[in-house]
Every structure is written in C-alpha cells, then in structure tokens.
Amino acid sequence: MARRYDQRTTTFSPEGRLHQVEYAIEAISHAGSVIGIQAKDGVVLAGEKKETTKLVDPGKRGEKVYKIDDHVIVAVAGLTSDANALVNRARINAQHYFSRYGENEPVEQLVVSLCDYKQQYTQFGGLRPFGVSFMFAGWDRHFGFQLYQSDPAGNYTGWKATAIGNNYSSAVPMLKQDWKEDMALDEAVHLAAKVLLKTTESSSLTSDKCEFAVLTVKDGKVSHRMLTNDEILAESKKLEQEQQQTTTTTTTS
Amino acid sequence: MEDCLRLRGRRAPDNYGYSYHGDYNQHVLCGSAVSSGQEPIKHTTRPITTSSTVIGLKFNGGTIVMSDTGVCYGNMLRFKSCERFCQVGDRTVVAASGEYSDFQYLTRDLKEMDTRDWVQEDGCSREPSSIAAYLGRTFYGQRSRLDPYWNQMIMAGWQKTSNEPYLGYIDLYGTTFPEDYIASGFGSYLAIPLLRKEYRPDMTEDEAKALLQKCFMALFYRDCTGLSTVQYAVATSAGIRLSDVSTLTHKWDYKLWLTPTSQLPVSASSW
Numbered sequence: 001m002a003r004r005y006d007q008r009t010t011t012f013s014p015e016g017r018l019h020q021v022e023y024a025i026e027a028i029s030h031a032g033s034v035i036g037i038q039a040k041d042g043v044v045l046a047g048e049k050k051e052t053t054k055l056v057d058p059g060k061r062g063e064k065v066y067k068i069d070d071h072v073i074v075a076v077a078g079l080t081s082d083a084n085a086l087v088n089r090a091r092i093n094a095q096h097y098f099s100r101y102g103e104n105e106p107v108e109q110l111v112v113s114l115c116d117y118k119q120q121y122t123q124f125g126g127l128r129p130f131g132v133s134f135m136f137a138g139w140d141r142h143f144g145f146q147l148y149q150s151d152p153a154g155n156y157t158g159w160k161a162t163a164i165g166n167n168y169s170s171a172v173p174m175l176k177q178d179w180k181e182d183m184a185l186d187e188a189v190h191l192a193a194k195v196l197l198k199t200t201e202s203s204s205l206t207s208d209k210c211e212f213a214v215l216t217v218k219d220g221k222v223s224h225r226m227l228t229n230d231e232i233l234a235e236s237k238k239l240e241q242e243q244q245q246t247t248t249t250t251t252t253s
Numbered sequence: 254m255e256d257c258l259r260l261r262g263r264r265a266p267d268n269y270g271y272s273y274h275g276d277y278n279q280h281v282l283c284g285s286a287v288s289s290g291q292e293p294i295k296h297t298t299r300p301i302t303t304s305s306t307v308i309g310l311k312f313n314g315g316t317i318v319m320s321d322t323g324v325c326y327g328n329m330l331r332f333k334s335c336e337r338f339c340q341v342g343d344r345t346v347v348a349a350s351g352e353y354s355d356f357q358y359l360t361r362d363l364k365e366m367d368t369r370d371w372v373q374e375d376g377c378s379r380e381p382s383s384i385a386a387y388l389g390r391t392f393y394g395q396r397s398r399l400d401p402y403w404n405q406m407i408m409a410g411w412q413k414t415s416n417e418p419y420l421g422y423i424d425l426y427g428t429t430f431p432e433d434y435i436a437s438g439f440g441s442y443l444a445i446p447l448l449r450k451e452y453r454p455d456m457t458e459d460e461a462k463a464l465l466q467k468c469f470m471a472l473f474y475r476d477c478t479g480l481s482t483v484q485y486a487v488a489t490s491a492g493i494r495l496s497d498v499s500t501l502t503h504k505w506d507y508k509l510w511l512t513p514t515s516q517l518p519v520s521a522s523s524w
Binding site: 109 | 375
C-alpha cells in the first residue's frame with residue numbers, strides 16, 4: 001500500500017506518513033554508527049568507518065568527523081555525498097555569521113539553520129531528502145558544551161549522550177546506563193569506545209576502523225582534535241583488559 | 254515606485270536619478286557609471302541634515318558618550334532638540350553624527366536586527382562588539398555600492414564575556430575599531446587634544462562626565478554647528494542609562510567684551 005505514496009517526498013500517505021523521509025532515516029540505520037557523549041569538560045564524537053579494505057588510500061580527510069568552525073565539529077552517518085553538501089553549507093553559514101557579527105555563531109543557531117534547510121526538502125520542490133544524520137558537538141559562550149543530533153526530516157534534539165547509525169538501538173541503552181552527570185572527558189572517551197565496540201560488533205577497535213574526535217576549551221579558547229592512532233589503540237587495550245577481567249570473574253564464580 | 258522603496262528600503266527613485274525599469278544589477282555594479290543608455294547614476298553626494306560632534310570615553314566601570322541636541326541644515330542650526338542616541342538590546346547604545354536621516358534609518362535597521370535575535374528565542378544575548386561588527390559590515394556594504402550611510406557612530410556598551418566596558422567607532426567607510434576615548438566631527442580636532450591631556454582610565458563617572466562637559470563647552474564656543482544643550486548615555490554592567498537634556502553654562506560677560514572701546518583706557522584693546 002505504501003508503494004503508491006512513497007514516490008513523492010512532498011506527499012503524505014493516508015496514514016499520515018512521509019515515506020521518503022522515513023526511507024532516508026532507514027538508510028542511515030545501515031550506515032557506520034556514530035556515538036556522541038557530552039562530558040563536563042568537553043564533548044567526544046566517535047564514528048565507525050565502513051570502508052576498511054586495505055586498498056583504500058585514505059589521504060588526509062576522514063569520512064566521519066568534519067570541522068564546521070573552530071567551535072563546532074560534526075560526525076555524519078549516511079550518504080557521504082549528501083553529507084559533504086550539507087557540511088559545506090554549514091561551514092559557509094558559520095563564516096557568514098562570523099563576518100557579520102564578529103563572533104562565533106551560537107551552536108544551536110547553526111544547527112537550526114541547517115535543519116530548516118533540510119526541512120525544505122520534505123515540503124517543497126519534489127526533490128528527495130538528504131540521506132544523512134548529523135551529530136554536532138560544539139561550545140559557545142551562551143550554553144557551554146552542547147551535543148545535537150539532526151535527521152533528514154530536519155528535526156534536531158539536544159543530547160547528553162546518543163548514538164546514530166548501525167545498531168544505535170543497542171547503543172542507546174548502554175549509554176543510558178553508564179552516562180554520569182559529572183563525567184570527565186577521558187571517561188566519556190572510554191565509554192564511547194566501549195559502546196562503539198558493541199555497535200561495530202567487532203572484537204577490537206583499530207584506528208583504521210574508527211575515528212574519535214574531542215572538543216574542549218583550554219585557556220578560554222575552544223579547540224578540537226582527532227585522537228591519534230596510538231590513543232585509539234590505548235583505549236582498545238583498556239577495553240580488552242576490562243573484557244578479560246569480566247570473563248575471569250565469571251569463570252571463577 | 255513602491256517596488257523600489259521595498260528594494261532599497263529608503264527613498265524614492267527620483268532622488269537617485271535612475272529609472273527602476275532599467276537593469277537593477279547593472280546599476281549596482283556600475284556605481285556612478287552610465288549603463289546601457291540610461292541616465293548616469295547619481296547618489297546622494299553630500300549630507301543635508303547633519304549633526305556634529307559625539308564624544309565617548311571609558312571610565313572605571315563603564316562607558317559614557319555625550320552629544321549635543323542639534324541638527325543643522327547646511328550652515329543653519331535648524332533643529333535644536335533632536336535625540337541622537339539609539340539603544341540596541343539591553344546593554345548597547347549608539348550615538349550618531351552626520352546625516353540624521355541615515356541615523357534614523359539605521360535605528361530601524363538595528364531594531365530589526367534585535368528583533369531577528371529575539372525571534373530565535375534561544376536565550377543568547379548580543380555583545381556590543383558584535384553589534385559594532387554588524388554595523389560596520391552594513392556601512393561597508395553600502396559604501397561599496399558608492400552610496401554610503403553618511404554617519405560616524407560612537408557605540409558604548411557593556412561586554413559580558415570579558416566583564417568590561419566597550420567603546421567603538423564605526424563610520425561611513427565601514428571603519429570599525431574599539432578605543433578608550435573617541436570623538437567624531439569637530440570634536441576630533443578640538444576635544445581629542447583635551448582628552449589626551451586629561452583622560453585617565455580609572456576616572457569615576459562624574460569625573461568622566463565633567464571632562465566631556467568641558468569638551469562640549471569648548472565645542473560650543475568654537476564650532477558654529479555646536480549647541481550648548483547636551484545629552485549623554487552611560488553603559489555599565491547594570492545596563493544603559495540615557496540622561497535628560499541639560500544646558501551647559503557658558504560665559505560671555507567678559508569685562509573687556511562688554512565695555513565699549515570708548516570707555517576703555519586708550520592703551521587697552523578689546524582682545
């Protein structure tokens with residue numbers, strides 16, 4: 001039945017659904033997962049990389065985490081080409097604000113402007129929606145550290161910790177259980193690694209399988225960086241040790 | 254004509270000397286050049302109703318900016334009680350010299366910027382330095398079309414991020430910079446030397462006000478477009494306070510001026 005009402009994005013089905021938007025959201029649930037966690041002194045974004053054959057020549061650019069401005073980074077889940085188009089838009093938006101007002105754009109305003117643009121593709125023009133969900137991590141002087149997630153419909157929500165993409169439904173309960181109000185950034189990074197390990201269903205995390213980025217404030221200045229291969233390996237080792245500890249305790253009892 | 258008003262948001266096309274039915278893009282790009290057989294584009298080349306000096310200075314705990322209440326029509330001091338201040342947001346005020354009608358338009362433009370911020374409903378509040386950047390970009394954009402807003406604006410406010418007073422200057426070219434004390438118009442010639450001599454960053458509000466009054470006294474005596482009725486605005490962490498209009502006392506009863514030369518001793522002169 002849905003087949004009749006899913007060709008045009010701008011048409012409701014009799015059940016009141018926008019099928020193209022739902023299909024876009026469905027596409028993202030097959031993409032590499034992204035975990036976002038807000039700590040009291042920073043925000044961490046962790047993403048699973050899908051292209052892991054050794055023939056891939058990665059170059060300098062990653063595929064999951066992008067810089068929008070000095071004070072905002074974003075992790076993407078979904079169609080990379082769609083993501084690139086929207087990331088470019090967000091970058092221009094941030095610079096336009098900076099040129100006009102001489103200061104960094106408040107994070108939520110940037111998210112809202114991108115979401116308003118995405119919403120247009122669900123209501124006008126007959127073009128398909130963007131097949132990508134975003135996880136924004138940012139800092140501004142109004143609300144400090146923030147984490148936002150947005151979807152192809154143009155909805156956005158602020159989160160303390162959340163996941164999108166592959167196996168996000170098993171990631172979210174884990175985050176709900178282990179996230180604490182006063183988490184430090186390194187604890188958040190460790191939790192993100194633990195959850196990512198679960199969603200990727202792999203035995204270990206290596207730097208070719210994932211990307212980690214952290215956003216912090218130092219001496220009043222916002223900065224962000226990708227974790228190095230060594231740091232990811234260190235997290236991976238820590239997780240291995242924890243896993244071994246739990247298995248030894250179960251066997252002894 | 255209505256379309257053109259909406260397009261530029263300002264005056265009717267007659268004053269610009271170009272036909273709306275021509276190519277608008279051509280007009281914007283060529284500035285004052287002739288374009289495809291139309292009349293040469295003539296923008297306002299000089300300000301008509303002008304106001305003179307504004308002086309601002311930072312004191313210990315705030316910024317004070319003072320101006321007189323006159324608007325001239327060429328050489329004629331035509332309007333004697335005009336308010337030249339505009340408050341934007343909760344902690345910024347801007348005072349203007351130059352073309353008064355451009356100031357009136359920019360008051361509207363700043364209020365529209367304020368409304369756009371308010372509509373966001375996101376609890377963010379704009380800093381004076383950010384409003385100065387916005388004004389500066391507005392001026393620069395207009396000057397790049399060879400059709401400037403003919404003003405020099407002095408902006409006073411309270412910066413929440415650094416918890417300190419703000420004083421900025423924005424002019425018709427789009428020049429924007431912060432300073433500790435600044436003057437526009439005749440004040441930049443007459444008042445700045447006085448300020449250089451007597452300004453201290455740790456002055457109290459009363460001391461700052463007295464110094465400004467001294468400057469405006471000098472301006473009233475020497476600037477023929479200057480008035481003795483002045484008004485000032487103070488920006489502190491508590492917000493903006495706009496004063497009532499007050500009159501500076503001025504002295505004209507010098508004995509040598511009043512006494513007719515015939516009654517003076519022969520050797521004396523009236524100088």
